Amino acid sequence: MSTRTTVITGIGSLVTNDPGHGTGPLGLLTDAAVVVDGDRIAWVGPSAQAPAADERFDAAGRALLPGFVDSHAHLVFAGDRTAEFDARMSGQSYSAGGIRTTVAATRAASDEELEANVARFVREAVRQGTTTIECKSGYGLTVEDEARALRVAAKHTPETTYLGAHIVAPEYAEDPAGYVDLVTGEMLDACAPHARWVDVFCEKGAFDGDQARAVLTAGIERGLTPRVHANQLTYGPGVQLAVELGAASADHCTHLADEDVAALAGSATVATLLPGAEFSTRAEYPSGRRLLDAGAVVALSTDCNPGSSFTSSMAFCIAVAVREMGMTPDEAVWAATAGGAHALRRTDVGTVAVGSRADLLLLDAPSHVHLAYRPGVPLTAAVWRAGVREV
Numbered sequence: 001m002s003t004r005t006t007v008i009t010g011i012g013s014l015v016t017n018d019p020g021h022g023t024g025p026l027g028l029l030t031d032a033a034v035v036v037d038g039d040r041i042a043w044v045g046p047s048a049q050a051p052a053a054d055e056r057f058d059a060a061g062r063a064l065l066p067g068f069v070d071s072h073a074h075l076v077f078a079g080d081r082t083a084e085f086d087a088r089m090s091g092q093s094y095s096a097g098g099i100r101t102t103v104a105a106t107r108a109a110s111d112e113e114l115e116a117n118v119a120r121f122v123r124e125a126v127r128q129g130t131t132t133i134e135c136k137s138g139y140g141l142t143v144e145d146e147a148r149a150l151r152v153a154a155k156h157t158p159e160t161t162y163l164g165a166h167i168v169a170p171e172y173a174e175d176p177a178g179y180v181d182l183v184t185g186e187m188l189d190a191c192a193p194h195a196r197w198v199d200v201f202c203e204k205g206a207f208d209g210d211q212a213r214a215v216l217t218a219g220i221e222r223g224l225t226p227r228v229h230a231n232q233l234t235y236g237p238g239v240q241l242a243v244e245l246g247a248a249s250a251d252h253c254t255h256l257a258d259e260d261v262a263a264l265a266g267s268a269t270v271a272t273l274l275p276g277a278e279f280s281t282r283a284e285y286p287s288g289r290r291l292l293d294a295g296a297v298v299a300l301s302t303d304c305n306p307g308s309s310f311t312s313s314m315a316f317c318i319a320v321a322v323r324e325m326g327m328t329p330d331e332a333v334w335a336a337t338a339g340g341a342h343a344l345r346r347t348d349v350g351t352v353a354v355g356s357r358a359d360l361l362l363l364d365a366p367s368h369v370h371l372a373y374r375p376g377v378p379l380t381a382a383v384w385r386a387g388v389r390e391v
Ligand SMILES: [Zn+2]
Pocket: 072, 074, 229, 303
């Protein structure tokens, strides 16, 4: 079976995320070329030495980088929470309870409506350069509605996450232990076949450390790998639990004790920062600088959801991370590409290297630094996903 090859020449600045390929942690190459063969990268090197290919694309001096890897998103939902956002921006504080509004709308939605919503948000993300996106359940909170959410998500991404433990379902408000039994029993049985990951919102008003441990442990026993919503609104046990259970990622990491930072730095658990949430709730940002200086691996993701972070823009997250979280442009771009790949334990995405999946973002700019330097400006010139030009 033969595949079409494409050579992208004249790349002014190429982010490979492969230090063996170029300068610095981003493995930067100038005046570079990339050859795509089918869905894979087949060659990376100087433009002047690029081999012939079936098709030729001239980058005209612009910057090329790996497509963004958004490792934390909640896309299976119906309805929206404009009024809640408007009220919050008028002085009210955010609590986890707002999720119930979306749960009611999601349960009431048809399969077709949910399917259309996920397709729309995935398309919206691709248009902005995202080529891998994780997707959680968590707005169904019944056995049937959680399994349905994961079936819908699985049509769009292999990175599906069972988040039955998002909040305690309203029916179990007086019996949270009964809800944890459901999440770790019948609901897990229905969801595990459609999920790669298990997640829990470990937070005051959601699930405490013991409940979170029960949820994650049950998921691990069913072959799912843990990731944790940890230390978002308050200090708590989430990060320590994530590290202890070998979670791929502890997400949010906004309120960290020194021991939490040390635990992350000494582990393979990625610290995934979600600045869209702090932006949209006018909350204090996590410190990317503190985590990086300690030696932790940091990822950036959107947390795209209708309540606390209704953005699918990784470029926006990069700009905020640089302006508000002490990260350099290089660190933020790495976190949004290779960092996300680490958080999903993927070695085939997040880099531009021979054998990597051909997920590429061409910017209407000469450098990746423009992602932070030109906030809010649509810089997507072209996107290839698994070798297919999608934008
Ligand atoms: Zn989340």
